[in-house]
Amino acid sequence: MNHHLPSRDRLKQLSEMMVDLALKAGAQQADAMAVEGRSVSIDVRAGALEQAERAEGSEIGLRVLIGGRQAAVSSSDHSPEAIAAMAERAVAMAREAPVDDTLGLANPGQLSVRRDAEGLELAEDAPEPAPAALQDIALRAEAAALAVSGISQVESAHASHSQRRMWLAASNGFSGGYGRSGHNISVVAITGEGLGMERDYAAESRAFASDLPPPEEIGRLAAARTLERAGARKPPTGAFPILYDRRVAATLVSHLLSAVNGSAVARGASWLRRDLGAQVLPAGMDLIEDPLRPRYTSSRPFDAEGLPTRRRAIVTDGVLQGWTLDLATARKLGMESTGSAARGLASAPAPSHSNVILTPGAGSAETLMREMGRGLVVTSMLGASINGTTGDYSRGAAGFWVENGQIVHAVNECTIAGNLREMLMTLVAADDALAWRGAEVPSLLVEGMTVAGA
Template identity: 70%
Template structure:
């Protein structure tokens, strides 16, 4: 990779080619990535994968029209062809007068990720080291009585460099690393088989739990599912375990996304400055948290990222906006633009957290009395406009404030607007998560089981 072209040089070449091809404005991204993943099974190597590539993307704007192209080849002729193709595509695109780059005085002054510690300074782990970690996780899971097999255990590493440049003068980039370990354990046979998993990922390897902890947790979660059956049908409180509670806040984040609001396809489209959560809860976003996986010093349009409150004291305080959606709504961008190599900027979130409460998980169980603890979900039917919500779920049935037995093959349903206004937050949010949310008790949902 050291022989590959400099990413900044590639983006500047793309900007220059776009100008020569007739673009009014342009921005370019160059990404260089490498990754290694190792899967083991039954004490031996099951799969080893390595990927390494440098890719480039270009967006051009001409009179309110835009188009994006990308390539994995970065020769001079490819760059010129990309620019010509993008300009030709843009001239055929529909007009959107709100499109355009940031003004130079809006651009971030910090243009690297050094302060955010986004890349692990330790040497990259070797494939042998990753295999050893995966084997340790597998062995810890397999050693638990009742585990019939470990379906898979894996360890992976990645390092990704990104550079963004634009014709408004912005030029900046950073490197991000990632380390992960996971395991999937199985108990039982045939129709009585149950499985569960555990996995962790970090920017720095030194922040990862020991592989043995991950393997043990996968086994414990699997063994707890022995004897699963359907729960009763009816209206009950539901306790979203901290493993799945972030999905509820993710639905709220999707509803405050500027793209959804502009289209009128948000169940919160009329809720600005109104309560959307109980008054003791606040949702914050902080893209500047050191060593977190989605931290970033600037967004995909070169604007400086800053902490902000999305919901303050239960009240929705604003939308999540990039430049275009902000202009359409008559508001400033929240520096939330994200983009890929072939896509235009669109709003997104990074490092979101919900206020923690005072109640422990056991306190929430006692509070719910009889109901359902949800630990995993599959499938989804979410009406983005009305907030009507229905999902398949599995977890544990609770009676008299205590877990009675594991359950599966049930459906939970409600309306997100009503659900979020009734939640009680626990005090057990897990650290290092991109959406950091404790267990959440939701009142009055419908469970469809036996």
Template identity: 65%
Template sequence: MPDLSQLTEALLHAAKKAGAEAADALAVDGTSISVDVLRGKLEQAERSEGIDIGLRVLIGKRQACVSASDTRPETMAQMAERAVAMAREAPEDPHIGLADPDQLVRDWDVAALDLCDGAEAPTPAELQDMAARAEAAALAVDGISQVSAAGAGHGDRRIHLAASNGFSGGYRRTGTSLSCVAITGEGTGMERDYYGDSRIHFADLDSPEDVGRIAAERTVARRGAIKPPTGACPVVYDERVAGTLIGHLLGAVNGGSVARGATFLRDALGQPVLPDGLSLTEDPTMPRVSGSKPFDGEGLPVAVRDIVADGVLTGWVLDLATGRKLGMASTGNAARGPSAPPQPSAGNVRLTQGTVSRDDLLAQMGTGLLITSMIGSSINATTGDYSRGASGFWVENGEITGPVNECTVAGNLRDMLRRLIPANDARLHVGRQVPSLLVEGLTIAGG
């Protein structure tokens, strides 16, 4: 394996030699294997491995980024020369710049994050067997006419970041995934659903039999779906889609959107945005969770913090540049790839859970819509006007009466977020830990 720290140092040396005043460099390498099975036989297998290097150079208040997958010294020299030439022609941005040395993280404990599986990686044959077993388990459920996709994959990735301000650090991350998509019915009466699991440690992964069975049971429950009635009613977002609502909140507090004024929460700092008692906590230190990391994309420390505390918005999601533009400090949320400068991005988040089950939420709702799947969206980031295609189940008197599809759910996100009622069913191994959510007063357009 190449020494990524040496590669990033070589890029920084090349940048300085080419005339850069400051620079940072990123090197990413890894391998990935994916296997798809159809009717018990191998349908497709892919393996990829490679390395990507990226260089950002700064000259005054101008910057440019270049990337390559060739690590020869002459290529890195050409990258640096090209980046410096581009930077000299780039427009000035008064807010760009590396972190000051005293802002950089000094100590971190990658081992505590447990991001790397020490066990032997699954072989292609083992991945194929996993996918075939998931497919077989799905087909064994009455009512399943076919399995349209069953696949397994494994990835192993290393990252190293270095900068001319003295920062140098890296880490490794592994992951294994398994998924299944089942179909019931035929022709225009076909319905499909899925289930999948993804874990950093192979031993934590759901069994292929469970993955296939859950995908099939979800699918069979969708047989005979019809359009729901049109009108205003409460909605329960099932746990597997509830995270999308919190995703809209995270987008609205992203420093890039705030700096542009393109967010429905632009005036909400210090104001209630969730119900009293609910907090949205960012935690990049969760062990065995894919969004965890020892430092951000600019070498700054990461820490647990409440983006929303007891319903009140306490801060934005910022990197250095957006923080400077807003007159604030970075929140350690810089994310970047080899070919672009840092941008603010939230990592792992968890929403305060409630004390009741999803079934209890349905009983509290009475009559309304349970959403289990969403497609498409028409969302105005500036006003918060919200409209999305949905499918799921119609509920009357707290009981599911049948599946529904081809409907649209509409409302305003600022109002919706203030009315959330959470269940207690969030999965604790995923990066966005959000339970099922009841929202009152939405408009359903169905049949």
């Protein structure tokens, strides 16, 4: 492989070579991905550098199909001899795989005309930030958190940058690729000590450095959230309304997205499997997917099977419009792919979402809290027991207890439970969704869930 080629051309050549060698080895169809990336990550603590990491690498992945059988393999060895051996191995593996007649590449007529991410602004055309510049950002974030009275220490302050480029080629004629850049800042702050210690964090990530908030703002937010946790105790046990703060409200939507994923629906393992065309959210509420949002870190111009991505409604006016499908799950269900395939280098495609937006409400989260009267505001979650088939839901939670519409104390170590179908039908949305998130979801009030606390 010619390492003097620009990375885009090198990845294209690698991907197309894998497909050619797979067909020579006996595959009927094949698709291949080549990915290269590099990242620099800096962690500081107590005003000094604690850890600096630089990672660089390129990986290749090949999927072969033979008469309804498939196999996927990956490697970091790019020599033609290694790729030829990888293709032989994949073909041998595929011949032993179970038959699934829904497997197969897209027809050429289904393929995306777009073969790059032009106009989506996914990759910043700027020099990589120097480690010293990232360290300065992390130190500024840490200093801002420590400057807030009551913060005893900062557990970690982190700044990182990554660049990644991928290319996808397939025997149906598809060949396309694009790059991404990422910038991240995060801070974890601590207040108190011993058993009274509480921690919280703030973090932001963007494709473009200029879209990030100042590091001081992230440090101060981590400090403010941490101080609010001081004196946390368990809430009472009973049935109460719960306000999911915008920090965690997207998890509710993620359970809905899991239930409309074609993989779960095709297996009969979704609590929504019989609800296409039925009401699943309150009237007036839409859930939109838009993979084409410029500068968003999870946007994509085409999916992992080379199909065009598009803005689409998953739920309109509370009514479920469709499943999220790749080619195989679409064929299983007698439908068309929604251009939603994602895959790893050594895995087959599977449906996935990018950039979902839930209709916001008219009032603030504070207004919803006042209307709630007595109940729980949830700001963080841990552990989950979700029954995908029935929608039964139980999660560990922490946040704040509310009496007479006002926060009275922080809450830790409680469990909240309910049934997703019933919970989602009672949602009331606030107007506070944050931009730049893969799921743009405001704070959500849920009626009558069970809280297990003190």
